[in-house]
Amino acid sequence: MKLSASIxxxxxxxxxxxxxxxxxxxxxxxHMDIMDGNYVPQISFGEALTKEVKELTQIPLxxxxxxxxPEQEVPKYFPLQPAYITFHAETTNFGVRLAEEIRKNGxxxxxxxxxxxxxxxxxxxxxxxxxxxxxxxxxxxxxxxFVRGGLDKIQKAREMILGSSIVLEMDGxxxxxxxxxxxxxxxxxxxxxxALFKGAHPNENARKLKGLTSHLQKKI
Ligand code: DX5
Ligand code: ZN
Numbered sequence: 001m002k003l004s005a006s007i008x009x010x011x012x013x014x015x016x017x018x019x020x021x022x023x024x025x026x027x028x029x030x031h032m033d034i035m036d037g038n039y040v041p042q043i044s045f046g047e048a049l050t051k052e053v054k055e056l057t058q059i060p061l062x063x064x065x066x067x068x069x070p071e072q073e074v075p076k077y078f079p080l081q082p083a084y085i086t087f088h089a090e091t092t093n094f095g096v097r098l099a100e101e102i103r104k105n106g107x108x109x110x111x112x113x114x115x116x117x118x119x120x121x122x123x124x125x126x127x128x129x130x131x132x133x134x135x136x137x138x139x140x141x142x143x144x145x146f147v148r149g150g151l152d153k154i155q156k157a158r159e160m161i162l163g164s165s166i167v168l169e170m171d172g173x174x175x176x177x178x179x180x181x182x183x184x185x186x187x188x189x190x191x192x193x194x195a196l197f198k199g200a201h202p203n204e205n206a207r208k209l210k211g212l213t214s215h216l217q218k219k220i
Contacts, residue, residue, distance in 0.1 A: 001179075001213045002189045003206050004029035004062045004169065007053065008044055009142040009193030018202075019056035026206040029062035029083060031171075031191050033142075036067040039091055040140035047076040054080055064112065064171065064191075066139045067091065071098060078105040086110030086133045089121045099128040110169070114139060115147045119160055129166060132157055134187070137172030142193035146173030151185045158186025176212060183213040 005027045010018060019030075032050050037043035054061060061082035067073045070087035071094065077085050085107045092098055099109035110131035111122050115138060122132065134157055136150035150170070157168055170182055171191035182190060195209060196202045 001183050001187075001210060001216075002028040003196070003209065004031040004189055004191045005059075005196050005202065005206075006031040006033055006142060006171075006191050006193035007197075008033040009197045012045070012049070015053065015056060019053060021203070022057060022059060023203045023206070024057075024059050026203050026210065027059055027196075028189070030057060030059050031062045031064060031193075032082070034063060034065045034067060034073070035140065036073075039068045039088065040066045042140055046073075047080065050077065050080055050082075062086070062169075062191075064110075064133060074098060074102060075105075078107070082107055084108045084110045084131055086112050086131060088112045088114070088139075089125075090114060090117055095122070095125050096128050099125060103128075103130075110167075112139075112171070115150070115153075119153070119157055123160070126161065126164065126166065131167040131169055131189075132161065133169045133171055133191075135172055136170050136174075136182075139172070144173055146175070146178055146182075151181055154182065154185040154187050174209075176209065179209050179212050180216065183216050 035042050035044040062084045063082045065087050085102045102109035108130035111129050112133035114135050136146050137144040169189035170187040174190050174192050174195050196205050
């Protein structure tokens, strides 16, 4: 399994000291939860903080845009060259064009679905995307509980992308108790907020989460 660390669940004022300590052999991506206070209730941060994060770590960035008008916001991240830029299927009627624009600008394109949005909403996008980000909580806050039905949706998404190189990422409510089921259902990249940043040792928490699923990796 791979881990994408959601810094939303940290004290943002301590990123200077925290980010350089994160071990890139344990934490595969830094997950940037961009919230506009419109699509989701809260405003978090935007491209300015993302730029600072990039300067503080070698770990590639995984940008998750929870914003209305993604056409306007997406280009702001091109100069930062994150590994992934992910927009929400619910926020655009022009997903094909947006995904193509992301790819043309040197990033991988992701599309995210809220728990209430069916997988059929993105079937037409499969040839244009590199990643599906399944929300397993309603977006907006860290520290919420994994939704019922989340495992089933992960399994169905895995079936939908069988034979393709699309990465299946889950986001929301990951814990040491459900990580085995989540990976067993077919997710390969997990966003971890509170599970990673609880306590003072994120690297140890990452090692533990990955250790719990190492027996599954061998089977895949
Ligand atoms: C929720 C965000 C998530 C969140 C994850 O809207 O997209 O990335 O920060 O945090 P946990 O792992 O605590 O649910
Ligand atoms: Zn997120």
